[in-house]
Each structure stands twice: as structure tokens, then as C-alpha cells.
Amino acid sequence: MKKADLLVGVDVGGTFTDVFVFDTVKGKFFTTKVPSTVKDQSLGFIEGVEKIVPDFSVILNIVHGSTVGTNALLEKRGAKTGIITTLGFADILEMRRRDRPKTWGLKGDFKPVVERKYRLEVPERGLANGKILEKVCLEKLQDQVKKLLASGRDSICLFFVNSYANNRNEKLAAKKIRELWPNSFVSVSTEILPEMREFERLSTTVLNAYLQPVVSSYLDQLKSRLSLKGFDKEILIVQSNGGTMSLDIAKKYPIRTTLSGPAAGVMAGRSIGIASGFTNIITCDMGGTSFDVSLINNGKVSLASQTSIDFGMVVRTPMIEVTTIGAGGGSIASLDNSGLLKVGPESAGSDPGPVCYGLGNTRPTVTDANLVLGLISCERPIGGKLDSLDIEKSKIAIKEHISDKLKISVEDGAEAILKVANAKMAGAIRLVSIEKGNDPNKFSAMPFGGGGALHTGALIKEVGLRSAIIPRFPGVTSALGCVVADLLYDRVQTVNKLLTDLDSRSLRQEIRTASLELETYITSSNTDILKLEHFYEFDMLYAGQTHTVVVPIDMNDASLDENEIQKSFDKAYLDTYGRLLENIPVKVVNFRVIVVGRRPSFDMSLFAPKDGKTASECILEKREIYANGKTWLVKVYDRLALEVGEKIIGPAILEQSDTTIFLNPGLKAIIDQYGNLIINDIIES
């Protein structure tokens, strides 16, 4: 038998499937990009891997960032689902938290993923203190489950009020349902999220049930296609929290894959940054309609506890915090009714896309502005979808919609669009840095995806960032992220007790039990694991508050010490708000256990260019561009050919097949030993 020594990362996005292959013995890597196959993503998946690896039996592990779950939620293409719930509460899903889609306008409706007629009640009731007032009526349950089955439901969600405090009724009901239900698509609220707050727990559980048939059949399909190709090792799936999980766990908890793709990208950004000595990074992913930023502070990614996929579609699982604003390459520039220029949130997306694509859109976009300014090439558009771009059409669109009305030249109009778009992106960066109390001057921007690198230069000046770091292959960052991500499992449980009332012995036991179970998920995995790491956290607050702070807890001591917990809380609270409140008791709302299985690290110096050339040897052409209100003749470089240590002074353009980098006037760039391009302000250093 041949030795399996290839690690394969595959990120399936909306447009492209990116593949990153690392040969762990020879220390070599390969990348490729193929169009995504929308109907059955596993086809493009196999095609992409095959382009690099003809024989799948030499693959050690495949790690996959998937958008199957995300897309099913966004397009409301989940399974037919039913809900079984406590008598009196069938409408919780539809009543939400009594919110509305938009602050202003009072228009817009909400269609829950499970209609009212498929939400059935059974008599049972538990209280917040864990007391069971009424045992679940299993006869009624049986009738209701049969009704759901008869109505053609594929999956089922079980949710009882207050089950987070005592899940006895839910467990009894779950056992019964699993006897009756013909498949494994049974989602139980306390198995998914044993946390207080009924709507959030229910919504997360329902969406898990809604996704289960879709994600499971995709993963089964993928597994069988891969095994036909001779691959019989473990497939890992990237979770929203940036860790990976086994395929079987992903089938059980598909809701944890909601942000799989973006999370992989951020994990790659973190690894690339740390290798090059950058531990404070803001990753920037610019696509057709949106600009996504995420903060890495001191080497740690930022986590959010919940997100809304759409109005009323709340998912509460730990996930990498990604802030999204509506400013992408396809964002449309327009004048509002008082004549003020704005960019987005309306977008032409990638189809019809910018005016220069010639696919029918006539309103100018950010990409059209970049083209008119000479920052992107008409003849060499990135992505490989089109052969050339129509700059004349872009000019006409900017003239008609923007520059004539503002009484400025087309070029000034294009630059104005860029300025407003950049200001919006700068706003997103301020939001994740300054608003969280971080000084932007300590952070570097790292663009990935196709469009980001055109704008990062401007953002350095606009926000006052330290620098920008442009990875060698920004286009396949998420696939690289799959290869570097560790195994990670986490679990939350509501406690909701005053610190002084805590039974620390039994709580400690409870945490240990949870921790051991997560460990077995990792140790049973057929993957190379270097070591296990454990993290314990409490969500805490002052009694009376509603927003918690995350408090790291040291579990190495024999028992949980009240004074130590208080001290840790004080520190966390002080860090967040700057002042403590005296004589107010504190409460432990939840505990959280995180177990990480570290995978072998990846040597980023592999990306260093081999046989690089001097800057002057890499000049592709000289091109006229327009920046800062005047025309410049700038050099266009072949980015990937540049040798380590080569320096370039802006204004300049660097091209590679998957991105274009604009070095604004006043900026300089250098290739570091990992092949990254580091951009700084000339004056700063």
C-alpha cells in the first residue's frame, strides 16, 4: 500500500471551488481553482482535487469549507420540517423576540421556515428552577409525531420551554420520537444548545433540523464519490468557529457549518500573519456585493455568539465574528434625492455585474470606477470568467449617473466613487477595531478574495492602520485555511446562579463530564493530532444586567474557587467597560467548554518565491492611471515573479492571476520571506 501523505483543503464558494494540496513529505504545495457546481457541489469538488491529485489513495485527510448549509438557509431551500413543543407555545418561532425587519418603514413580513400547521403541541411543563410540573404526555406525543410524519415532514425539531434547566421531559420525548421517526433527522433543543432564551434555542434547533437532510445528503454523496475515487480516510468539515469537526458530527449538527467558508479564510489569515510576525490583523474579504472584515487580536480570532442569517433567522452557535457591509465590486454608485453620492447597498453582484461586463447592468459600480481609473486591466480581468472588460461602457455609466450631475470629469467621478466606497470600508474597519477599544495603528489589514487588494492601500491612510499584508495567494486563502485549521469542539450549558450560590463541586463535575465527551470526539478521529488543549469559560454579569462578559476560568485547581472566579470576572469586566461596580453581586449565567485537537503546523515559508527576479525584471507594462486628481504613468508588475526583499514605491500596480494590488501614491511595498507583500506608508518608516 502506498503511503498517504497529502493534506487537501477544499473551499467551495458561490463562484469558485478552490483547492489547496500540501505534500507533507516533500514539503510542497499545489493550488487550483475550478468553477463551483451549484446543483451538486461534490462534482466540482472532485474535479478540483483531481486536477492536482490523480490518485486519491495518497490523500491523508481532506478538510472542507462548505457553503451548502449557508446557501440552503439564505435561499430557504431547507427540508420539510415539523416542530413538537410545549402546550401553549407553538408560535414562539413565528413571534420571534417581537422585532421588525427595518427600524424605519414598518414594511416587510416574516415567513418562518416551519409553518403554523406543522408546529404541534404536547402537554408537559418544567419551571426555570428545574422542577418538572407536568411529565410529558407520551401518548399525545405519539399522535402528534405521527401527524407530522403523515404530512410528509422529513425532519423534526423538539423544543420544550425551560428545558435548559432540566431536560428530563425533552429526553423522554426524544427517545420516543427516535423510535417513531424513520430517519436520523431529529434535532433536540438541549442537544443543540442547552442555553436559556427560548426563541434563540428554538430557532437554532429548527434551523438545524431544516438543514439536516440537505447537508447530510450532500456529505453522504461527497463521501461516496470520494470513496469511489479510492479515498477512505477522514473528511473534516470547517465549523463557523474556525475549528474542524468530523463528517459524522457535521451531519448531526449542520447548523455549525453556517459560516464555514468565511471562518476558514480568517483561520488562514491568522496563520499567515503569525508566521510573518503579524499577530494583530484585520482580514478583509471583498466580494461582489459585500465587504467582510474580521479582527485577529494578539493572535486570537474574535468570536460572536450568534448571528441572523436573515430577519428572524437566528443562529446561536459560537462563530468567528465577521462584520459585513454592503460595499463590494458590484456595489452601485448613485446620487440620493438631495444629490449626495452614495455607494451600495444596492449591488449588481456578479450577474449582471458591473457595467463593463456588458451583461446588461447600466449603473456604475465600484469595479467600473477601478477600471476607468486604470487600476484594473481591460485585457486581463481576474477570475477567468471574461476575456476582456468594456471600459467605454463604464465611462458612459459614470458620466451619465454621477459625474455630469456633479459637474466633474469622468475620472474625478470615478475617483469620487472609490473614495466613498473606501470610506465605507474604513467604517467597517473602525467598527471592528476602534469600537472594540483597539487602536487601528496596531493592526494590519490582510485582504483576501479577488477585490480587496485594490482598496487596502487607501484604507491604511484612511483608518491609520499600521500596514497591510497581502498573502501570496489571496484567491485560495480559504482553502489554505482548511489545511491549517485544528479540530475544535465546544459546548455551552446554562447555570444561572449567583456566584455565592454556586455548588462548585457538582458544577466542576459537570464541566469535567462535558469536557471528556468532547475529548472522545477528537481522540476517535482518524487524524494526526499533536496535543489536546482545554479552555473553560463562564458567561458572567452583575445581577440585574443582561449582557454578559466572557470570563476565562482556570480548571486545574482541585475545586472552583469563588474568590478566583470573582477576580477573573473583575478583570474581564474592567477590560470591557473600564470601571467596576461595587457591592453588586455577580452571577454565572453559562459555562462553556472548548477542547482543541492541535494538528501539525504548516510551514508558511513554503510560499517564499523560488528563483524570483528583481523588480525591474518583473515590469509587465507601463499604464496611465488616475489618482489624487491627476494622471500618472505607473509600472505594472508581475507580482508572483518578485524576489524576496524586492521593494516597490507607489503609485504602482501589481498583478497576479487571482488579484490586482494597487499601491497608492505615498505607499511602499516589500516582499517578505514568506512571499507576502507588506505595504507601509512611506513617511511612517
Place this chain on the structure above:
Amino acid sequence: MTKSKVKIDPVTLAVLKGRFEQIADEMDVTLFRSAFNPIIAEAHDASHGLYDANSGDTLVQGSSGLPIFVGVMSFAVKAVIKKLEALNQKPQEGDVWIFNDPYDGGTHLSDFRLVKPIFHDGKVFCYLASVGHWHDVGGNVPGNYNPVATECFQEGILIPPVKLFETGIFKQDIADILLANSRLPNSLYGDLNGQINALDLGENRLHSLLNEYGYSLSLNALDALKQRAETMMRNQISNLPNGKYSAEDWLDNDGISDVPLKIALDLTIDNDQMVLDFGRSSKACSGPVNISYSTTVAACYVALKHLFEDVPANAGVLTPIVFKIEKDSILSVKAPKPVGGYTETILRLIDVIFLAMAEISPLKSMACAYGTINALSLSGYRSDGSRWVMFSFFGGGHGAYHGGDGLNHGNAPISTATIPPLEILEAAYPVKFVRWALRPDSGGAGEFRGGLGAIYEIELLEKNATVSLFGERGKFPPRGISGGFSALKNAFTYQEQDGYTDLPLISKGVGVKLKYGERVRLQTPGGGGFGSPFKRPLDQVFSDLEKGYISIQTAINVYRVRMDKDGNIDRKKTIKLRLELEKTLNEKS
């Protein structure tokens, strides 16, 4: 103010607009995260903004704060400016004013305002202000919604504009007075600190912006934004047909005597100007549904921004609006008339503006939303002697509009507040919810149906409790437009030995006693409908029926559906009947 003639280019203006808005937004977020009481932390009953150094006009306001505050905050800053003038003083760097005077730039006593002049290069650049709804500020009723108050003194402590900081020095005396007057001093102290944090943060952000762009350029930008806001509003008004349009609606009563109170509007469109004349409205009343002039203006702003979504939060929007509000009417009262229930009156104001707009342009307007905040409090003592107060607002249906049904179980148009989870309420208080459900048939019928209200049924798990409710719409339902039907009215009942009992004043009451195991049931209104019900497509009527949104009786009597022997819709008969109805309707008009 002397404004230099430095012209500001449109691109810098667009950039600065975003920067200013972000400062206000950041102040909002800072307070939401650090506030103590859930009314701010969860329900976002707070707001922040930048206000003109001389006039106090709103320049920029945060987008996540409570909508009603967007219009009212500038009156708070004006109150501080007026006080300075009266004292013949100039603002000093490091001063922070604090007050809750509802008659002088306030809303009701629960809303505490902090106002701070921001200096740059030795001159006042603008004021920053922060407002937040505190949990308890004294008065007769915990939580300060006292439906039987006849003077503001029964509603809580009243603080006129006084300095909380003087040239940067915190005046503990003032804080001590406030703390001593609250049932929940911890909560008050936490919220006060949160508001100070927000002002500090806003000031820091503003200084870095001013260092970057300079004092005059930034001031010119704010001036230009105001002019643009005015232009946008005038453009919106110009698109409407000239004429006078009237609408009136009613409040159930003032909580004291059972007499309906009228809110009447005569709205005139005169080219690019709009006149809002409330002269035919009721006189000031004895109970707490009065509002001050500033609150009336703010409510009008909220209604207009719901109708014209893209107008900015800037004083320029109000320049083309002429207000006619009678002194000492219910819409412009002076101390000590009680104003604690201001939410109910402003919801009705918004309704009459929507109704008048429906006369002008039905496609632009929407039917009335559920129109009451339903401030319900249950309180008592636990067996261990500790006091508990459960105080919350409840949701209802939104109005239908051309192109869509109203939202089921939404929040009030004046707020973006979410409802606390029932699991949190049950963990904190000795109550058990028996039902938390949509209320069938509560949405007004129409071609587009009003959203559904809710049924909340709560059972007491302690020996005794006292209940109070401050609601509305118990007698006059939320109305539909363009032939759409009204929604169901608000209904509150409580359990006594021999069944369920109504409140004497229907939607308001105090001192209701509950014993262990007894229940209260609150059934909230839906939203009004849009267009004739018999024009609603049959598939949608059938779907509503299947979902239980409407009853079979409503399908037959209101939507004019005919059934066959087996209880299925008889499409042929139904279509025939509906055609006849349409014909009669057309002949009438």
C-alpha cells in the same frame, strides 16, 4: 452663527456624513452594552447624537437608538442652552448637564438626559447628548407607569437641568440625590455610568475627527447636511398633491375618568411645505396621557420617517413642516400635568398621520399598527420577604400596506425594543406563562391583511401579587385604510373566583389583586387591513384559514368565501359572489 463660505466638495461631505453617523452609533452601542436595566440593554430605549452649538438643532443621530428620541433630543439641548442664557452664563469645557424635566425638552420622568458641550480650539463645536430610560425614578408605581397619576409628582422625581459635572469635576451630591429616590439604585447607578461612558467616547471620537478635518470644514459639513436634509424633505412633499386632508382617532380614556380623548389632524400640502394642524384635538386631561410640545413634534418626525424612509435624522427635515399645536391641549401641556403614559398618545398621533397620508396617497401609507405599549406590571413579595417587580411591554400586529400583509407580533413604531424571553422572566419572577401565542382573527381583514396580535396568559406562583396595566385601544381598534378593516381591540382580563373580569377602565388599571394559581390574560390588537377583504386572493384566504390566522366565520362573513357541503371552499360560488360585491362597490363610488 457666522458660517465661513468655504465650499465643501460633495465627496468629502459624503465621507464626513458617514464619520459623524458612526460616532453617534458608537455612543448608542457603548450604552447598550454597559447599561444595567433591560429597558436600555435589551429594548434599546436610549439615544445619542450631535446637536448645534447655538440652536440645539439635531445634526446627526445614532441609527440604533429609540426612534421617538430622534426628534425629541434637540429640545433637551435647547433646554440647556435656554438655561445658560437665563443664568447669563457661557458653556464651560467639562460641563455635563443632567435632567428629566418632561416639560422642558423631555418625554416622561423615566428618561434621563445628559448634555455636554464639546470644545475644540477653545470654541464650542457642538453638544453631545445621551438619553436613556431608567428602571425606577420614584413615584407611586414601581417602573413609573402610573395610570392614575394626576400630577407629575406621583410619577417620580423631577430634575430640572443641573450640572452633573462642572469643568470636569463630578458632583457626587447630585448622584446621591438621584440614588436616594429610586427603588433600584444599583440599576440607576449602572445606567448613569453607561451614559457617561457614551459621552466620553463620543467626545474622543469627535476630537480625532476635528483634528483630521479641522473646525470650520467640519462645521460646514454639518451645515451642508442640514440643507440637504431640508431639500430631501421638500422634494418628498412636492411629490404629493396639494390639498387639505383630515383624520381623527381616539384614546380610550385618561385613566381617571372614562371619557374618550380626541387626536385630530388637518394636514395641508402646500407645494413643498406641509402643515400639521392638531387644533381640533382634546384639551389637556387629568390623567397621564398628556404630552409636551416637544414630544408632539418628535412623534410627527417618527411618523414622517416611517413614511419617507430615506430622510436623515437631521433638523433640516423639519424645516418645511409647520406645526399648529394648541397651548394647554393634550398635545402641549405644562407642569404639573402628568405625562407618564406619553407612549400611548404619540402612537395615536402616528396613526392619524398614517390615516391622513392614506387620504393623500394610499400606496405610500400603511394601516394603523396595534397602537399600545401595554405596560404590564406584576409585583409583590416572595416568601423570603424580598420584593419583586415584573414590568414589561407587549407586542402586537403591524398594519397592512399596498403590497404586503402586516407583520405578526411586531414592536411599536416608536421603538425597536425586543421583548424579554419568557424563560428569563420565569427565571427572575414567580410567574408561569400558560400561553404565549398569536391571536387568531386579530389582524384587520383586507386585500392585504393586518398582522396578528398576541395572547399572553400569565399565572402567579406566589401567594399574592398586585397587577397594574397601562394600555390603550380597548375601545377604539387600530383602523384599516383603503377599505381595509379594523383590527381586534386590546383585551385584558384577570381571574377571580368566578371567572375572568375586565378592568373598569378597560385598558388601564392599578391594584388588581391576584392569588396563587390565578391568571391574567392580555390579548393585544393586530394591525389594520389594506383594501377590501373580498379582493384578497382565495389561495391566501385559504392559507390564512389553514394556519389558523383567521377563523372559518371570518372567512365566510368578512372574506365572503362560500363553502360547499364538505366544508371546502366553493371557488365558483365565491368568485361569483365577490364579482357582485365589486360591482355594487363600483356603482356606489
